[in-house]
Amino acid sequence: RTGALGVATRVWSRVPVHRAYQEALPDVPFGPMDPAAVDAWVREATGGLIERLPLEITDDTLLALVNVLALKARWESPFEGWLTQDRPFTDASGTAVPVPTMVKAVPLADAWTVGGAYVVELRCVAEAGGAPGARVRFVLGEPGAGADRVLPA
Incomplete structure (x- = not known):
């Protein structure tokens, strides 16, 4: 939590x-x-x-x-701002739009595949008061793949 x-x-x-x-x-x-x-x-x-x-x-x-x-959290290992650049993002309608995209290398233990999707886990800094930091998992598809291909029902 x-x-x-x-x-x-x-x-x-x-x-x-x-x-x-x-x-x-x-x-x-x-x-x-x-x-x-x-x-x-x-x-x-x-x-x-x-x-x-x-x-x-x-x-x-x-x-x-x-x-x-x-x-609303800080990454345990922050992204380098200068690496952020516009890249195409395919929305639910299948339209590719340029969006600012952060890039970074992650340890192999924090990335894996499931079916045709890539999963990346990033950790956040512990919260004030001692609560553990969030662990966030992103599910990514091939460039241009719509949500229906990345997360089929």
């Missing part, structure tokens, strides 16, 4: 959601579908780190379950 991870979840729907489902998730707000409100919530929930959902909400979207994670 770590206090360095912020989590927020919300549901927007164009159709009625059974009361039993809503009651089963007492900490999750439900609301009517409004793409602008969804993007505003994403910006607020991530402290402005993410401007909008990485996919478009269309008239055909009946329900959106959105979960955001924000890690």
Whole structure:
């Protein structure tokens, strides 16, 4: 467990959601579908780190379950800022967009493959008060691979 991870979840729907489902998730707000409100919530929930959902909400979207994670911690072994450069990132729609990408070498014990995906584990500095630092695992696919190929259902 770590206090360095912020989590927020919300549901927007164009159709009625059974009361039993809503009651089963007492900490999750439900609301009517409004793409602008969804993007505003994403910006607020991530402290402005993410401007909008990485996919478009269309008239055909009946329900959106959105979960955001924000890690606020320092890496045990920091990235060198001068190595950061724009590289293509393939979003959920299959569009490649340039994003600032950090690069570093990691010990072999902290990287492995599962199926066609690469897993890299990075450690964070211990938290004030003695809580252990978070261990963060990133799942990476081949360049250009969409999420459906990297993490199949």
